[in-house]
Amino acid sequence: MTADESPGARSRAIGRFRLSRLALTIGLILAAGGTLYLANVRRTIDAYVAATDLPAYHQIEERDLRRTAVSTGEVPGDPVLDKDAVIGRYTLAPERQDQPLRRSSLGPTLAIGALDRLGIVALDRDAETSVGGTVRPGDRVDVLLSSTAPGPAAGRVLSNVLVLDVRDTPAAVVLAVSVAQEQQLSVARGSSHPILVRRVPYRRP
Secondary structure, three states, rough: OHHHHEEEEEHHHHHHHHHHHHHHHHHHHHHHHHHHHHHHHHEEEEEEEOOOOOOOOOOOOOEEEEEEEEEEEOOOOOOEEEEEHOOOOEEEEEEEEEEEHHHHEEEOOOEEEEEEEOOOEEOOOOOOOOOOOOOOEEEEEEEEEEOOOOOOOEEEEEEEEEEEEEEEEOHHHHHHHHHHHHHHHHHHOOOEEEEEEEEEOOOOO
């Protein structure tokens, strides 16, 4: 038996082989971890989230937005990437704090302060309140309150009312009204049938 074939030499060779395998395994683990880390870094996007809980039909201001890195797995298909593109738009549903905003969940751009001191009311949607299905958010309409009571009765007209939303579930047309208009609707409820007349289609301010 030669010196190279001695049990000690074989033991040292096996030890070196095991160390090589261990080093290779550790290297592979580190490489895989690095790949996952880099993949995770690449799979984020800077998007805008709600800085606080926002109610439905709240007009977006700069203070309502916060830019943050969001995992692409949590980013909606139409994220808000440019805050200037959504300032002045309004929410169509409640938005939770730190949740990425979607452009499709916002109404059209209105003049800043357009919703100040206005109440929100909803009318059942039918052919007459949706103008045959053609009325859209941002349109300006007149609301004709045609009396359903027997005998002659004067109708009321709410002029230049802003359409906020046209909803499918429940089927409704959502309007922004002044205090006086809200009172007129309250008085007429149950005894009048509303008919909408579109006066001004939406125009971006």
